[in-house]
Amino acid sequence: MKLFNNIALAFFFYTGVWAQQSPVADTTDLQNKYLPTGIRFGVDVLTLARNRYDKSFTGWEVNADVDLSRYYLAVDYGYWARTFDREQEHYDNDGSYFRAGIDVNFLTKDAEKNMFFIGGRYGRSVFSEKLDITTEDPLWGLITRSSANNHIQGRWFELTTGIRVRMWKIIWMGYTARFKFGLKTNETGDLLPHDVPGFGRTDKETTWGFNYQIFVRFPVRRQPTTQSAATP
Amino acid sequence: MKRTTWFVFLLLLSFSCLDQPDCFQLNNNIVGVSFRVIGTGDPDTVGVFGVHLGGTDSVFLKNTLLTRTGLPLNYKFDQTEIIFERPEQNDTLLLGYSVGTQFVSEDCGARYILSDIDLLKHTFDSVRIVSRSPGRSAQNNIEIFRCPGTGVMNIAFRQLTVSATGVRSSTLIPVYLNSITPDFSAVPLYENSRTASVYLPLDTTDTNTMLAFSFTGETEPRELFLSYNKVYTERYKACGEQIFLSAMKIDNDADFDSVSFVTDADGIPITTVLDPPGTMMQIYRCPVTNLAGIDFMQQTSPTRVVRDTVVVKNLSVSFPATVLYPNDTLRSVNIPLDPSSNSTTVTFEFDTGETKTITLTYTRTNTVLFNRCDEQTLFSNLQATSNDFDSVMVSNNSLSSIPVTNIEIIQ
Numbered sequence: 298m299k300l301f302n303n304i305a306l307a308f309f310f311y312t313g314v315w316a317q318q319s320p321v322a323d324t325t326d327l328q329n330k331y332l333p334t335g336i337r338f339g340v341d342v343l344t345l346a347r348n349r350y351d352k353s354f355t356g357w358e359v360n361a362d363v364d365l366s367r368y369y370l371a372v373d374y375g376y377w378a379r380t381f382d383r384e385q386e387h388y389d390n391d392g393s394y395f396r397a398g399i400d401v402n403f404l405t406k407d408a409e410k411n412m413f414f415i416g417g418r419y420g421r422s423v424f425s426e427k428l429d430i431t432t433e434d435p436l437w438g439l440i441t442r443s444s445a446n447n448h449i450q451g452r453w454f455e456l457t458t459g460i461r462v463r464m465w466k467i468i469w470m471g472y473t474a475r476f477k478f479g480l481k482t483n484e485t486g487d488l489l490p491h492d493v494p495g496f497g498r499t500d501k502e503t504t505w506g507f508n509y510q511i512f513v514r515f516p517v518r519r520q521p522t523t524q525s526a527a528t529p
Numbered sequence: 530m531k532r533t534t535w536f537v538f539l540l541l542l543s544f545s546c547l548d549q550p551d552c553f554q555l556n557n558n559i560v561g562v563s564f565r566v567i568g569t570g571d572p573d574t575v576g577v578f579g580v581h582l583g584g585t586d587s588v589f590l591k592n593t594l595l596t597r598t599g600l601p602l603n604y605k606f607d608q609t610e611i612i613f614e615r616p617e618q619n620d621t622l623l624l625g626y627s628v629g630t631q632f633v634s635e636d637c638g639a640r641y642i643l644s645d646i647d648l649l650k651h652t653f654d655s656v657r658i659v660s661r662s663p664g665r666s667a668q669n670n671i672e673i674f675r676c677p678g679t680g681v682m683n684i685a686f687r688q689l690t691v692s693a694t695g696v697r698s699s700t701l702i703p704v705y706l707n708s709i710t711p712d713f714s715a716v717p718l719y720e721n722s723r724t725a726s727v728y729l730p731l732d733t734t735d736t737n738t739m740l741a742f743s744f745t746g747e748t749e750p751r752e753l754f755l756s757y758n759k760v761y762t763e764r765y766k767a768c769g770e771q772i773f774l775s776a777m778k779i780d781n782d783a784d785f786d787s788v789s790f791v792t793d794a795d796g797i798p799i800t801t802v803l804d805p806p807g808t809m810m811q812i813y814r815c816p817v818t819n820l821a822g823i824d825f826m827q828q829t830s831p832t833r834v835v836r837d838t839v840v841v842k843n844l845s846v847s848f849p850a851t852v853l854y855p856n857d858t859l860r861s862v863n864i865p866l867d868p869s870s871n872s873t874t875v876t877f878e879f880d881t882g883e884t885k886t887i888t889l890t891y892t893r894t895n896t897v898l899f900n901r902c903d904e905q906t907l908f909s910n911l912q913a914t915s916n917d918f919d920s921v922m923v924s925n926n927s928l929s930s931i932p933v934t935n936i937e938i939i940q
Contacts, residue, residue, distance in 0.1 A: 353635065381632065381635050383635065383638055385638055385639075386632065386638050386639045388632040388639075426632075428630055428631075428632050428639060430630065430639055432638075434605070436585050436587065436601065437584055437585060437603050437604070437605045438584075438585075438605070440604075440605050442630060444630050487627070487628060487629045487630060488629065488630055488631070489629050489630070489631035489642060490631075491631055491632040491633070498634075500633065
């Protein structure tokens with residue numbers, strides 16, 4: 298909770314600082330200021346790489362954002378599946394998720410529209426999981442148990458920060474660090490969720506996530522330019 | 530900017546490993562039970578012979594005094610029966626709860642999460658649920674209130690002692706029991722046990738009880754006859770009219786050296802049965818005054834002597850007495866001296882086949898150490914001679930009821 302407060306304070310501080318430092322344009326085309334100049338579509342490379350080094354994991358994630366002046370509407374969509382096979386337990390989990398939110402760019406003067414941002418997300422997931430147990434308990438003897446959650450939902454919130462850097466022409470790269478909190482799930486059975494796709498393990502109230510993305514940006518229109526005020 | 534991107538990426542990637550949960554004590558199936566007295570709500574102390582849990586043959590908390598304890602709930606089912614085996618009666622607690630499971634990690638496996646404890650049945654006077662969530666360790670989940678009962682008394686075993694300077698005292702000692710059997714139930718208690726005090730039931734349907742103590746090594750049980758008054762009174766409304774035992778008397782304690790009631794702060798004997806059952810009566814054993822302590826030593830150098838260990842096949846004394854320490858590895862022994870003679874010869878038969886003797890001579894003085902103990906013999910001016918051992922030294926020439934080292938045999 299302390300970490301969340303610190304990040305929230307930093308978010309509001311930087312937003313205020315940058316707002317104060319933004320130079321006042323002599324004249325601005327207010328009409329076109331908030332129209333998008335481009336749409337970015339990307340894929341999370343780390344999630345794809347995880348399929349390789351984590352044998353229990355299968356998944357992917359795609360991202361998109363569109364700029365509205367210094368504000369970006371961002372959307373993520375993904376799929377996660379986990380399988381753990383132990384001598385005494387077998388666990389399966391799979392489901393999809395999406396996140397939607399806003400990023401605020403603090404590199405407003407960068408000619409190439411590289412960005413450093415702080416933002417927020419709202420996440421939702423729909424997933425199913427199953428746990429089968431066969432174990433010899435030292436006190437209670439043989440225990441066999443099978444529990445499942447089918448199509449249950451989870452929701453959470455995120456504070457995000459990261460960068461987007463133009464590498465070459467329409468190719469962009471960037472990372473996003475996520476502070477996830479406020480997870481709620483709607484299971485009704487006797488199986489408590491272990492892993493929520495998009496959020497991660499449920500044994501902690503808050504957790505961190507990290508994405509490294511490669512984007513392709515499609516321009517929509519030219520960057521609006523400012524005009525000097527007429528001298529009376 | 531682009532280089533910074535790569536640097537930060539690699540840096541953060543190195544910290545991207547998630548920490549794994551701790552696998553210790555994952556299940557929260559421990560229910561905390563505390564005992565309280567009806568009326569005051571004060572912590573209560575309950576003596577139990579054992580606690581049985583439904584679903585397992587294990588017996589928990591054998592011969593224990595309980596004020597509060599933690600007991601495991603069976604997560605194989607959604608209820609657990611807990612049976613408290615007590616001196617006056619057995620009591621049952623049947624708890625229901627919800628059992629959930631959760632996969633924790635690949636290393637830890639699954640865990641069980643218990644919640645919503647419900648009281649399904651009990652035979653106690655009153656039970657209150659304080660918290661419905663059990664924990665990984667004993668917390669305050671359930672309070673068991675007990676109406677005061679006076680059908681149990683505590684008896685302690687004490688050894689009368691006289692120090693070398695003549696100071697008379699007593700000390701709590703554990704005794705070896707075959708069993709203790711009340712006449713009204715004929716159920717043997719404390720079977721094959723070693724204990725310094727016992728909780729024994731009294732017959733509340735009558736005004737007397739006989740307790741038969743069978744000590745290890747004795748052929749006949751020793752009987753203690755007690756009588757008391759029964760008083761019917763409603764001390765607590767929740768408990769209704771109850772029987773309280775008071776004005777207890779010791780009718781016959783001839784089988785014991787000495788039996789007496791514990792006295793209160795004013796020196797008045799406590800003859801009302803207490804609840805919780807504090808020590809009410811003490812059984813004393815007269816001091817044993819004829820045990821001489823012998824240590825085995827080894828001379829490792831002209832100036833150095835250390836404790837030695839010997840293997841004794843047989844050890845006997847020159848008057849009728851129990852054969853001592855057969856086939857034993859010893860560093861010291863306590864030898865009884867003949868109270869009817871001024872000397873005792875001790876014969877050691879070692880595992881090597883050697884047989885060695887030592888003759889002890891002493892002065893006997895008859896005196897009454899404790900009024901109840903009849904005349905006893907004190908041994909002093911102890912001397913030791915032996916033609917078989919290298920050296921025999923008397924380190925303490927007087928025997929006391931607390932065995933000390935009197936003789937050192939040096940080889």
